[in-house]
Amino acid sequence: MQAGTLPEQSLMSAFKHVVRTEGPLALYKGFGTSALGLIVGPVYITGLETSKSTIKRWNGEHRFVPDDSPLIPMLAGGIGSVGGQTVAVPLDVVSQRVQMEEGRVSVVGLVRRLGLSGLYRGFFASCLQYVPSSMVTWGTFDFLSTHIRRACVGRRAPGALTDSVGHWAFDTALCAFAGGLAGTVTAVVTCPLDVVRTRLQVLGEPGGPRQSFAQVVAEVARLQGLRGFYSGVFARVATLGPLMACIMSGYEGLKRVCAKPGVI
DSSP, X not given: OOSOSSSOOOHHHHHHHHXXXXXXXXXXXXXXXXXXXXXXXXXXXXXXXXXHHHHHHHHHHHOSSOTTOTHHHHHHHHHHHHHHHHHHHHHHHHHHHHHHSSXXXXXXXXXXXXXXXXXXXXXXXXXXXXXXXXHHHHHHHHHHHHHHHHHHHOSOOTTOOOSOHHHHHHHHHHHHHXXXXXXXXXXXXXXXXXXXXXXXXXXXXXXXXXXXXXXXXHHHHHHHGGGGGGTTHHHHHHHHHHHHHHHHHHHHHHHHHHSOTTTO
8 A cells, every 4th residue: 555556545445456456365475474573573572671671770770760751661662673673674575575576476586686785675764663653652651551540540550450350450451542542643653654664665676776765755745745644544543553452451461460579
């Protein structure tokens, strides 16, 4: 949708076009390569939690910001995202190329043809999108979950969780609500960056003329105006909102179950 040759494509029209021209199985083209992206999660989460603990320790010693400031998870989210993109970008490039090319594609041959520079095409743009995206998501989630919890149950420790089924259900629902809203905000705010990143990665052939970030921005603005930067925004909201609701409620709940008493 974001890199298509048609100036305007809805989610349904793109779906119908793929099924009509390439068949239903084409919807799963590049699935194997995309599945390798599962390794990005551990890299990202490790960077996030490690940096968050380090920042909290430094902040405890020097008091740069309040202990419950959303700036701490925001900064940690940005650091974790940089590490994650180092792994995610080449996988994303290969997956998108496989999806766009007709017929059967040799992933090994594609990687050799792209080379290191081709595999990391759009790395700067990816960081420019995903680092702010991660920062907005974790900052918004932390702000909402902390303040809503305090408003509902008093000024308890932000991570406190009792054995009460009612409190467990409340905490899960709270994380789902805050996560869904954080995902929605992130989807809208970072959509222009995602459009530019996708075009940088997909358009053009390796070894040929390469557009810069500024050139892609200028081209989208000239051809489609402001609307072009929000191509696929409804699909992003429909994806990131529910996705982050599930991720945040599951992840935060799992952390509390697995953590040692007094850690969270």
